Amino acid sequence: MPHIHTQPNQHDASVTMFIICMDGNQPQLLxxxxxxxxxxxxxxxxxxxxxTPWAAVSHELQEETGYRLTELDIMQPKLRMKSARDITVHPQPFASNTHAVTPEHFHTDLDYLFIARSKPSAPPAEGESTDFRWMSAADVAALDETQTYPNIQDFCAYVFEKLLPSDVWETVPATSYDTTDTTAKFTSKEEL
Known part of the structure; x- marks a missing residue:
């Protein structure tokens, strides 16, 4: 999809999915x-x-990788809000950041960590990249700046070194969260 905001210094909201699959004892990142x-x-x-950002995660996963939410678990902090009245609670990203796409355009990004039980059951959508690589922490760290961005390496290192071995994060089915665009019940000032 093209950028929504095209004037100087505007931000587009974006999502990034870090997908880990265990290959033997060594985790591999897609x-x-x-x-x-x-x-x-x-x-x-x-x-x-x-x-919503969670709906974007669902459609981008399918378009770019072929994965469906039914094929994935998502890492979530053990201590998290799981429900609230009259709203839809979405999964917590493990990070949120803003980065420059060009000197005058920015993405404010939500980053999610998924655990795959298998390879995707479907191919990516037509016109999407088909050059996929399952990479270990060492593989990602060995990339140079012509192959990836240093900040991508920083996020990958954080995933491998801090989140995967964490005892304060757990896996839950990605389908535990609603992707439909539900509208919260409106509360008027008189009802407050």
Whole structure:
């Protein structure tokens, strides 16, 4: 999807999915060759104007990797809000960041960590990258700046070194969270 905000210094909302699959005892992270940037990156994309960030995760996963939420678990902090009245609670990203796409355009990104039980059951959508690589922590660390961005390496190192061995994060089915665009019940000032 093209950028929504095209004026100088505007921000688009985006999501990035870090997908780990266990290969023996060694976790492997899914990277793909971004078709426009020509660098290895985790899959991700824009949050469209008519969707929640979690709905964007669902559609970008399918488009870019072929994965469905039914095939994945998501890492979540053990201490987290799981429900609230009259709203839809979404999964917590493990990080949120803002980065420059160009000197005058920015993405504010939510980063999610998934655990795959198998390879995706479907191919990516037509026109998406098909150059996928399952990479160990050492593989990602060995990439140079012509192959990936240093900040991607920083996030990958954090995933491998801090989140995967953490005892304060746990896996839950990715389908535990609703992707539909539910509207919270409106509370008028008189009802407050």
């Amino acid at each position: 990277m793909h060759m971004h078709r426009k940037l020509g660098k290895l990156m985790p899959p991700g994309g824009h949050v469209e104007l008519d969707e």
